[in-house]
Amino acid sequence: MPVKLKYPWMGVVIPCLLTSFIGYSAHIFVLANFMSWKLQLWFQSSLTMLWISYALAIFTNPGRPAKSFKPLKKEWTHFCKKCQLFKPERAHHCKTCNQCVLMMDHHCPWTMNCVGFKNFPHFLRFLFWVVVTTGFLLYQLLKRTIYLWGVKDLPSYLFEKTEITFLIILIPMDGFVLITVALLFIRCLSNQIIGGKTQIESWELERLENLYYRKKLLPQLLVNLWEIYPNEKTPENKVLAKKLQERGRKVRFENIVTFPYDLDIWSNALTVLGSPVQWLWLFGGPDSDGMHFKKNELALYEEGAAIEDLLLSLPWPPDGGRNFIQQKGTNVESITENGEQVIRQRNFENDNSYRKTWNNDWGENLEDFGVDVDVE
Known part of the structure; x- marks a missing residue:
């Protein structure tokens, strides 16, 4: 701690x-x-x-990031409203250092x-x-x-x-x-x-494992997959994605998540x-x-690859750091019921799935590492 x-x-x-x-x-x-x-x-x-x-x-x-930095294609776009610039991969805003x-x-x-x-x-x-x-x-x-x-x-x-x-x-x-x-x-x-990881990234990997064991990770990864690689959202891949969800915990964590x-x-x-x-x-x-x-070979994108390989190529963190889809300013959760995707409103209070408040086994959360969660 x-x-x-x-x-x-x-x-x-x-x-x-x-x-x-x-x-x-x-x-x-x-x-x-x-x-x-x-x-x-x-x-x-x-x-x-x-x-x-x-x-x-x-x-x-x-x-600190260069003011001219622009995110690459097929990467998450994070804009820091305090620094008024885009944050590169692996970067975070420190509340104490104010940068x-x-x-x-x-x-x-x-x-x-x-x-x-x-x-x-x-x-x-x-x-x-x-x-x-x-x-x-x-x-x-x-x-x-x-x-x-x-x-x-x-x-x-x-x-x-x-x-x-x-x-x-x-x-x-x-x-x-x-x-x-x-x-x-x-x-x-x-x-x-x-391991090639910062302390924050080690914490992030623990968070993803927690979501995986609670069956909340895979649905979000599939939503992100179609967002990052819309060209892969073919009828065949949609069927394969549905079968992947039906397998649930039989799909091993390391087969859908890799640290790139x-x-x-x-x-x-x-x-x-x-x-x-x-x-x-x-x-x-x-x-x-x-x-x-x-990035390592497992994290490299290859067009037309298997669903599991496409999931491995999602930018870090693969859930986008947002376990829940944001829609019209309301916090809603994406789940799958009877093979159909369902979106419902969620109250984040006392919800340890929420990235900004999640604690690992050591009781550590993002704020404990100095991250300004208000601009994450």
Whole structure:
């Protein structure tokens, strides 16, 4: 569940104070007592990389769409009334940053900034250097503790009480930071590199699965199919679509929905991080514009393909982010009864099918990621 702070500036102050206290007190009161100057220099270099990456994650704009951007054919058209421009695929309007963010992952309270296409490499490098620095420090602190425990029978005047005090304080603090940031780092790698998805898109996929198991997804996908590809609405395909609906849950979720931007681990990494020679370079980043993305083979449209393949080629999200058809300003739901499509008025209050209010198993909704649902 994303963290919400009463005073947003505390999101930057807390990490800065924590990093300063752990990093510099550990060096002054512990590491300087036994570590070689080369290792001390390495530790400070790592700490400096952490600071610079953090500053870049804070101050680098996550990326905004060009005013000249126009949606491609056979893609959803989303116009942001606040930015007064079209939103590219994977972009969302952040309520806090007050802008549309390219490939928005989430709004991060610890940087007071969105994590998006332009600053995701800085954010990931920041997490990487936190893990490296705290991991190295924890190893050295534990190593020193084991040594002191081994010589505990020596006279007490040979030991620095300040060093022992800081070892007792720093080991749990450093271990806590290492574990929490490592888990976030792993989550980012799992989402963006292994799965090719932002956190919002992972949430979106869960939402679609929820609709599928409640038998609400397939009817909407078929409605969208005829909207995006009207040339495919042939009598033969209409019959096949009817048979597909009759099969219901016998149609597997992965046969009608695919995440189009997941290519392979290497290609996913290149998409969000750019050239591998720049992955650890402080100012390295992606090479593309963040408004158009390559899609995998399953998501490519082929005229005259089978119904299931046509559904897989729908733009993301395949339900258009609108589980219910909008008609004459009234919220109505599209369902199928006895093989016939029926449209009826629906009250969205307390309806967890509605995209703007749907919560996943973690209790997360779009607003928790910073998305301005009023302009979605």
